[in-house]
Amino acid sequence: MASLLVTGGAGFIGSNFVHYWLRSHPGDSVTVLDSLTYAGNLASLEPARAEQRFRFIHGDILDRECVDRILSDHSIDTIVHLAAESHVDRSIHGPGAFIQANLVGTYTLLEAARTCWLKDGSPGNGRFHHVSTDEVYGSLGPEDPAFDEDTSYAPNSPYSASKAGSDHLVRAYHHTYGLEVTTSNCSNNYGPYQFPEKLIPLMLVNALHGRALPIYGDGMNVRDWLFVEDHCRGIEAVLLHGRSGRTYCIGGNTERTNMEIVRQLCLHLDERLGSEPSLQERFPDCPASSGSTCGELVSFVKDRPGHDRRYAIDATRIEGELGFRPVESFESGLALTIDWYLRNESWWRGIMDGSYRQWIDTNYGS
Numbered sequence: 001m002a003s004l005l006v007t008g009g010a011g012f013i014g015s016n017f018v019h020y021w022l023r024s025h026p027g028d029s030v031t032v033l034d035s036l037t038y039a040g041n042l043a044s045l046e047p048a049r050a051e052q053r054f055r056f057i058h059g060d061i062l063d064r065e066c067v068d069r070i071l072s073d074h075s076i077d078t079i080v081h082l083a084a085e086s087h088v089d090r091s092i093h094g095p096g097a098f099i100q101a102n103l104v105g106t107y108t109l110l111e112a113a114r115t116c117w118l119k120d121g122s123p124g125n126g127r128f129h130h131v132s133t134d135e136v137y138g139s140l141g142p143e144d145p146a147f148d149e150d151t152s153y154a155p156n157s158p159y160s161a162s163k164a165g166s167d168h169l170v171r172a173y174h175h176t177y178g179l180e181v182t183t184s185n186c187s188n189n190y191g192p193y194q195f196p197e198k199l200i201p202l203m204l205v206n207a208l209h210g211r212a213l214p215i216y217g218d219g220m221n222v223r224d225w226l227f228v229e230d231h232c233r234g235i236e237a238v239l240l241h242g243r244s245g246r247t248y249c250i251g252g253n254t255e256r257t258n259m260e261i262v263r264q265l266c267l268h269l270d271e272r273l274g275s276e277p278s279l280q281e282r283f284p285d286c287p288a289s290s291g292s293t294c295g296e297l298v299s300f301v302k303d304r305p306g307h308d309r310r311y312a313i314d315a316t317r318i319e320g321e322l323g324f325r326p327v328e329s330f331e332s333g334l335a336l337t338i339d340w341y342l343r344n345e346s347w348w349r350g351i352m353d354g355s356y357r358q359w360i361d362t363n364y365g366s
């Protein structure tokens with residue numbers, strides 16, 4: 001029976017991971033440590049909060065005393081580290097918070113784990129899994145081979161640079177102190193509980209309200225998309241069978257331009273709202289509710305500074321070594337995601353407050 005600490009468990013991937021783990025590992029207990037930044041939401045953990053083997057602790061990974069207490073009070077043997085500032089646009093406008101949370105926060109956790117687990121100098125008392133991103137590898141040209149675990153680091157945004165630094169720290173704690181660590185570098189996720197500042201939920205919520213769909217630049221930037229529950233399965237494979245000290249790239253084998261993503265999302269909404277009168281009543285401003293198409297909302301806006309052109313993942317290692325492959329195709333994952341947002345309107349309404357919209361309008365108004 002394992003005792004997990006999930007940092008950032010009230011965020012998008014963290015909350016999905018908590019639900020997935022509790023469902024799939026009935027003997028394990030899960031403690032979430034989250035400071036509840038704008039991106040953290042207790043409502044995302046609602047289904048787990050009824051479970052006795054779940055506990056939520058409101059705190060900061062930068063608070064060493066708090067982390068020390070959690071590790072010892074709850075006999076934590078596994079840390080799944082997801083807490084981070086995660087939005088590239090925000091890192092461009094305010095990099096400081098990213099250095100603190102992503103770099104200093106990871107250092108604080110590593111120090112706490114080292115002190116708690118390597119007390120007598122012998123390794124093996126715990127595992128630190130670090131959840132990272134493919135963005136640490138930089139940007140690919142159209143014909144470049146996909147990123148793999150041997151690709152050189154070349155981060156381009158303050159976000160990816162802070163994640164790259166945290167990856168290096170994790171590696172160093174393994175080599176220098178013998179801490180048991182694994183790292184996964186994953187491509188773009190989408191699915192339930194994603195804050196509507198990221199591409200897919202932002203476009204979805206805007207389309208439902210008949211608001212513009214702001215495409216940065218020419219819309220030809222490419223990302224590799226993975227349904228969030230598949231990412232959770234990938235982390236699980238690494239936790240259960242991954243080799244200590246090793247890094248695993250996780251991807252969806254689904255390269256799409258941003259325009260393709262938005263077009264597919266619009267077509268899906270046209271179909272759902274076009275055929276369901278109850279949805280037309282709930283979202284009267286959506287063009288699909290009055291026989292038109294959401295595609296007419298597409299609007300090209302100024303590009304993100306330093307916008308990476310293409311990300312792609314070669315997932316040969318995790319597939320060959322650990323037998324991991326995504327379950328969902330992009331089409332099935334997108335349908336599940338849209339359905340979830342339509343069924344959970346109160347979740348996203350709760351976080352779409354005025355300050356968030358103001359931030360978007362100030363920085364990305366067309």
Ligand code: NAD
Nearest residue numbers: 008010011012013035036037039040060061083084086189
């Ligand atoms: P998110 O922004 O939705 O959630 C981050 C969570 O961390 C929030 O709940 C926030 O309150 C919490 N947090 C932030 N700073 C904290 C601190 N100092 N102490 C405690 N909690 C803190 O992010 P996400 O999309 O769920 O990403 C989770 C992790 O996965 C991040 O490390 C990110 O770099 C990585 N990742 C994300 C993606 C993606 O597509 N979203 C892809 C690959 C990797």
Ligand code: TYD
Nearest residue numbers: 088188197198199202214215216221223258
């Ligand atoms: P995002 O979801 O912010 O993830 P990341 O920057 O980590 O890849 O953005 C995904 C892609 O969508 C990226 O190329 C930027 C683009 N994008 C837009 O064109 N418009 C938007 O409003 C947003 C949020 C993103």
